[in-house]
Structures are given as structure tokens and as C-alpha cells.
Amino acid sequence: MKWSWKVARISGIDVSIHLTFFLLLLWIGIVYWQNTQSMSAVVQGIALILVLFGCVVLHEFGHALTARRYGTTTRSITLLPIGGVAAMEKMPEDPREEMLVAAAGPAVNLVIALLLWLWFNFSPVQLNAEGGLTADVPFLYKVMILNFMLAVFNMLPAFPMDGGRVLRAAMAMRMGREPATRRAAAIGQGLAVVMFVLGLLYNPFLMLIAAFIWLGAAGEASSEQMHAALFKSTAGHSMITQFDSLQGSDTLQRAADLTLQTTQKHFPVLVPGQSPGLLTQQALLQGLRQYGEHAQIQQLSLAALPCVDEHEAMETIFIQLRGMETPLVGVTRYSELTGVIDLENVVELINIEEAIKAHRRADSSRLM
């Protein structure tokens, strides 16, 4: 994430802090100073926020390490003023697994709260009978209360918060993932509206969270539609079959001609006995500048064309193309190149699937 600063790497996962988080610390410090004029209160206030966010990191690790058990890797965990964000490759497909991954975060906070509660009950440190969350209750007592609140807050059924994900997974077991996501997103946005109104009345911070939930729910719903379109399509079904490829002995002039005559920008280069190479438009222009139009393509040092089997899911290919690892992917049948896929191709597929589905939805609502 932009503007974030890596502070640690724990069991293969980068932990970063977003710069805005330091603004939160500054703000907390100023508020404590204005209210108490005491440096030790400021230090305590900031320490409480740091410990609280340490618990948020543990919460995110709860998600990440559970997801790892089901084969999903997490690249990084970033701390923002509104909480932690774990950048996971994908959520597990199986609703039961997704439910466990989503519930693991709040479970960590519950366990922390429970351990502290046990410690307070069985240690010689006794709380006063009237001990609420006032200035003179012990620091760890505040940590216990805050962890309990974190668990409860995250389990609100407001998709894409953890409770909303559990709800989506529960509904997905009965009605399938895509309709479940649509419904969970609608419930999430409804709760966001309620939260926004409560925020207007009581606490502006709630309005920020409401906006985050509203946008998150909309984003999840649309990425789920994309996922559904790509998940069931295979490379062999959606690939471009009418494409030009070049031989190593072809001249750059021939590649330039094909670039102008067709809509194709990047070309597979077939060399007998070798896996295909890739002539990108950038490599072609570079070659023309360096060697002129009469040079042969095999004079250039070409990248290999990344190839997938025709049964590969389009989603995997989309991730490759979107990550800019390559502008073109080759599709093979019995290790022979039968098609290619580029990003435009994937976008067309998503749009077509979307249009067909919208038509079906309209049809079924007319029937009711």
C-alpha cells in the first residue's frame, strides 16, 4: 500500500504502518494533553493506542494464519487508523473455510480478553467494586475491555466486516456464493446507513467506518461478479483463436506490417524445437530503433511467452495479466499453441457474462 512503512516481517508476512496512523497518534496525544495537561497521561494514552493496534495486528494474523491452512497466502498486513488490512491473495472458495478464516480474527481478541479476565479474577490484584472504565482502572483492564469491544464490533453482520463475511458464508451454503454476496452486501450497506445516522448524532468516527463499509460492500459485490464470470470460464473457451504468430526468421518489417494491418499488438514467436517467445510492441520498437527493419526477429533477445493449459481457469490468467507480469498469455493443447489471451479479451468476457446475467435476472423478476 502507498504511504506505508514496513516495520516487521513475521512468519513470511510484511507488517506495515500507514502514515495516517501516525496522525492518529498525534491527535490522541493532543487530545490527552488538552484534557489533562499531564505528560504521563499523554504517554498512557498513546501506549494504550499502540497496545490496542498490537491486538489488531494479532487479529489480522488470526485471519492470515487460518487462511494459510487452506492454501491462501497473505502478502502484507497494513495498519490504518480505522484498523488493520490483510492483503490476501484470495478468500477460500469453500464457505465453511471462509467462515473459519473470517471468525478467526475476532476469536483472537476474545481469547486475549478472556485471558486478561482470568488473570484479573485469579491474581492478587483486586479491582475496586466500582471499577468501570475510568481514569484510574489498571491499564490492562482497559486493554481487556477494548479487546472485547473489538471482537463484538468486528462481528457486526456488516459485510465486508468479519461478521458480514461469516453471514455471507452461511448464506452461500444454501444459495450459492454470488447471490449470497449480493444479499450480504445489501445488508452491509443498510447497516452502514444506520451507522452513519448514529455517527451524525453521537460520534463522527462512526461516519468514517460507515463510509468504509458502504464502499467496501459495493466493491466486494462487483469483484464477486467478476470472480463468478471468470471462475467458470476456461482458457480454451475464451481465448483468441484468430491471431498471427511470427517465425524467428521473419524480419522486423513483417512484424511492423502485422501490427498495422491487425489489431494485435504482441506476437508469439515460434522457434522449432523451443518453447514460444514473445515479441511485445515495446520490444519491436526497441528492435527497430537498434537494428532497423531488415533485422530478423531471432536477433532480438525475446522474453518467453507464458503459457497455460486450455483447462486453466480464466481467473488465474486475469491475475497474471492484471499484475502486468505479461501483456499476452499463450494457451496450449498437448503443448501446441492454439490461442492467446490479453487483458482486453478478459474484459470482453466479463462484460458479456454480466450482460447475459442481467438479462436472466430481469427475466426471472418478470416471472414473479
Ligand SMILES: [Zn+2]
Ligand atoms: Zn478481521
